[in-house]
Amino acid sequence: MTAAQSLADATAGAPPAPLVELAEVTKHYRGSGLLGRADAPVQAVSGVSLTVAAGQTVGIVGESGCGKSTLGRLVIGLERPTEGEVRLRGTDRAAMTRAQRRAARYEIQMMFQDPYAALNPRMTLARIIEEPLRARGSSSRPARRARVRQLAEEVGLAASQLDRYPRELSGGQRQRVGLARALATSPALVVADEPVSALDVSVRSQILNLMAQLQAEHQLAYLMVSHDLTVIHYFADHIAVMYLGQIVESGEPGVLFRSPAHHYTSALISAVPEPSAAGGRARAAIRGELPSATAPPSGCRFRTRCPAAQALCAEQEPPLRAFGPGHQAACHFPLTEAVPA
Ligand SMILES: Nc1ncnc2c1ncn2[C@@H]1O[C@H](COP(=O)(O)OP(=O)(O)OP(=O)(O)O)[C@@H](O)[C@H]1O
Numbered sequence: 001m002t003a004a005q006s007l008a009d010a011t012a013g014a015p016p017a018p019l020v021e022l023a024e025v026t027k028h029y030r031g032s033g034l035l036g037r038a039d040a041p042v043q044a045v046s047g048v049s050l051t052v053a054a055g056q057t058v059g060i061v062g063e064s065g066c067g068k069s070t071l072g073r074l075v076i077g078l079e080r081p082t083e084g085e086v087r088l089r090g091t092d093r094a095a096m097t098r099a100q101r102r103a104a105r106y107e108i109q110m111m112f113q114d115p116y117a118a119l120n121p122r123m124t125l126a127r128i129i130e131e132p133l134r135a136r137g138s139s140s141r142p143a144r145r146a147r148v149r150q151l152a153e154e155v156g157l158a159a160s161q162l163d164r165y166p167r168e169l170s171g172g173q174r175q176r177v178g179l180a181r182a183l184a185t186s187p188a189l190v191v192a193d194e195p196v197s198a199l200d201v202s203v204r205s206q207i208l209n210l211m212a213q214l215q216a217e218h219q220l221a222y223l224m225v226s227h228d229l230t231v232i233h234y235f236a237d238h239i240a241v242m243y244l245g246q247i248v249e250s251g252e253p254g255v256l257f258r259s260p261a262h263h264y265t266s267a268l269i270s271a272v273p274e275p276s277a278a279g280g281r282a283r284a285a286i287r288g289e290l291p292s293a294t295a296p297p298s299g300c301r302f303r304t305r306c307p308a309a310q311a312l313c314a315e316q317e318p319p320l321r322a323f324g325p326g327h328q329a330a331c332h333f334p335l336t337e338a339v340p341a
C-alpha cells in the first residue's frame with residue numbers, strides 16, 4: 001500500500017479533503033527555552049488557518065522571525081501545535097494512528113535553505129538520495145539503485161556524480177541533491193524553506209525552474225517559505241503574508257501585487273527592488289523594528305509600524321475579511337475596499 005493510499009483510506013467515502021489544512025493553529029515556545037528568553041512564551045504562530053491543495057504552490061512570505069519556518073515545521077510534523085489542528089487529507093495529525101503517521105512521513109518531504117548543512121558530508125550522493133528509500137524499507141537494493149539513478153537524471157545530475165561527496169559540489173548542485181532526496185519517496189508535498197536564498201542569483205532561477213518542472217511532472221504541491229517576495233511572486237499560486245505569527249493577507253500573487261489591502265503587504269512590495277513591481281504607485285517602506293514575539297502589540301500587531309494606524313488599531317484586533325475571490329486581509333483601514341459582508 002502506498003503512503004498516499006494509507007492516508008486516503010482513513011477518509012474513504014468522504015468528499016476529498018485538501019492535502020494540508022491548518023485550522024486556527026497556534027505555536028508558542030516556552031520563553032525560558034532554547035533562546036534564553038524570560039518567562040513569557042514566544043508566540044511564534046498565532047491562529048493561522050491555511051489550505052494547500054494537491055499540486056498547488058502556496059508561498060509564505062514575511063520578515064525574519066515572523067514564524068514562517070515554524071509553520072513549515074508544523075506542517076511536516078517536526079513541531080506540534082499548542083492549539084488548533086494540522087490536517088493531512090482531512091486527518092488531524094494529533095489523531096493519526098502509527099501507520100498514518102508513518103505514511104505522512106513519506107508523503108511530506110522537506111527541502112532546506114542550506115543543502116550543505118542538510119546533507120551528510122560522509123555519505124556519497126547516491127547514499128544520500130537513497131536514504132529515505134532505505135528508511136522506508138519497501139524496495140530491494142537493485143530497485144533502490146535504479147530509482148536513485150532515475151532521480152539523479154530528473155534533477156539534472158550526471159550518473160558519474162553519484163559517487164561524489166557533498167563538498168565536491170556547487171551550491172546549486174547540492175540543492176539538486178536535496179531535491180532528489182526530497183522526491184525519493186514520491187511525496188505529495190514538499191515544504192521548501194528558503195530553498196534558493198543561499199544560492200547565487202544566477203543559479204536561483206535554474207533551481208526554481210527545475211522545481212516547477214518537477215511539480216508539473218509529479219503533481220507535486222509546494223509550501224514555499226521565503227522572506228523574498230520576488231521569489232514567491234514568481235513561483236506561488238497563492239501567497240500568505242505573515243507578520244508576527246499571523247497571516248495578515250493572502251491571495252493570488254497578481255492580485256496582491258496589483259492591489260494589496262494590508263499596509264504591511266504594500267510595504268513589502270515597495271521593498272522589492274524592481275521598479276515595475278511597485279506598479280508605479282508610491283508606497284511607504286517598512287519603518288522601525290519588528291516587535292518582540294513574546295509581547296506583540298495589542299490590537300493590530302503591525303500598528304507600531306503602520307503609517308495609517310489609528311486609535312482603533314490598538315484597541316481591536318482586525319478580523320480577516322474578504323476583498324475578492326480567494327483574497328483576504330486583516331486591516332481596519334485597508335488600502336482597497338472589502339467585499340461587503
Ligand atoms: N525552538 C524555539 N524555541 C523558542 N523560540 C523559537 C524556537 N524556534 C523559533 N522560535 C522563535 O519563534 C519566532 C518565529 O521563528 P521562525 O524561525 O519560525 O521565524 P522565520 O520567519 O522562519 O524567520 P527567518 O526568516 O529568520 O528564518 C521567532 O521569534 C523565533 O525566535
Ligand code: SF4
Nearest residue numbers: 300303306313331332
Ligand atoms: S489595522 Fe490599523 S495598524 Fe493595522 S494595518 Fe490596518 S491601518 Fe495599519
Ligand SMILES: [Mg+2]
Nearest residue numbers: 068069070193
Ligand atoms: Mg525561517
